[in-house]
Amino acid sequence: MRHRPPSAGLALALFAAVTATLAGAPATAAPVAAAPALAAAAPDISVTNVQAHLTQLSSIATSNGGTRRAGSAGYTASVSYVKSKLQAAGYTVTEQTCTNCTYPASNLIAEWPQGPADQVIMFGAHLDSVAAGPGINDNGSGSATLLENALVLASQNPTMTKRVRFAWWNGEEQGLQGSKFYVNSLSATQKGYIKAYYNFDMVASPNGGYFINKVTSATAAPLKAYWDSFGLQPEENTEGAGRSDDYSFANAGIPTSGYAAGASYTKTSAQASKWGGTAGAAYDSCYHKSCDTTANINATILNRAADGVAYTIWQLAVGGGTGGCTAEQLIGNSSFESGTTPWTATSGVITNSTGQAARTGSYKAWLDGYGTSHTDTLSQSVTLPAGCASYTLSFWLHIDTAETTTTTAYDKLTVQVGSTTLATYSNLNKATGYTQRTFNLASYAGQTVTLKWTGVEDTALQTSFVIDDVTLQVA
Structure with missing residues (x-):
């Protein structure tokens, strides 16, 4: 997530959904199973596989000066890792060089070549870290979550009612530069094809919570429905408002939502009561630091985020499931x-x-x-x-x-x-x-x-x- 210092004008008014309370688990907790009644039509995304991608991103950072900063050798190797997995799975993959980014480098766009091309549901995460660290929660967690979801979609190869497009962004940490470049490169017609954009930035914070961008919107409904099935009472992602790549799409009039687990803001007593964790401490004490490693991951939140993405894909874009629509x-x-x-x-x-x-x-x-x-x-x-x-x-x-x-x-x-x-x-x-x-x-x-x-x-x-x-x- 792009850094922005907290200010008095940035309210922490969070809106609770109406569901029963289920406490979260610390980073060392075993992954939980998906809610079977709700997600019967969607696959269970293996959190072990997501964590394996995080391990690879960590190794890339270690081999390249401890960082995956945009434009660095660590970033280039991260793009290569994700791209090779997607190409092997059968995606149409495009590298788009952000020529006006602070560090010119590639956005990576992968489209599953089924479903109507003028009805696109898009999922994105930034692939770059800050210079100070490897960026495993910020934002290896979102990047790995989307990568594993993309691979599972390809392996299952269901009938598609919408076109699904994934993106991994360059230059988010320098001001959402890669996503902004991409959106500005689209014609008005191409923008109109994108019916929703979902963003995933920091979805495994060790002392994290359950936040959704624009939680009360129709676009957020499938994300919220999945977390509601656990009684998690997700809240509005006020900390991330305007600070991640969904903002580039929202500015173009494209409906947006997404998951987040929190960054440097402090967990309240009420949040600790319903989600677990430590009140009075940051959601991620290693935010933008060298300690943002594979040890800085809450596996339970990561698992629920990954499965919520799958649920959303199946609800919005896959035929023959339970359907994301009530007549x-x-x-x-x-x-x-x-x-x-x-x-x-x-x-x-x-x-x-x-x-x-x-x-x-x-x-x-x-x-x-x-x-x-x-x-x-x-x-x-x-x-x-x-x-x-x-x-x-x-x-x-x-x-x-x-x-x-x-x-x-x-x-x-x-x-x-x-x-x-x-x-x-x-x-x-x-x-x-x-x-x-x-x-x-x-x-x-x-x-x-x-x-x-x-x-x-x-x-x-x-x-x-x-x-x-x-x-x-x-x-």
């Missing part, structure tokens, strides 16, 4: 029969007026219809869970107009998701009854978006845009 309808008060909540609308839009008939029930959303210059809006914010196969927005629209032209759109209804326009209708689309309109919102999986209808009427001759039975079905 449900996401729109609240979809037929407007329960008043205005949770809709936001211009006054009078949601109405049971008999001037226009509802499709079902008595209420509907009636935009415009004044015959004068007028604008009405209707909107609702909704979170689309990641991991579903389908995301279908549907609504019924009736357009009644006094306009007689067959060529000019005087009055218009615009349908938007965020700032993106899905469709525009006008007085030219008038119909005697309701017509169902349907849109695929799969590109917004894992995001919270605002659905908005805006009706704009000109100065004469009314057009009414009447909406009813709005649904957003995921399955």
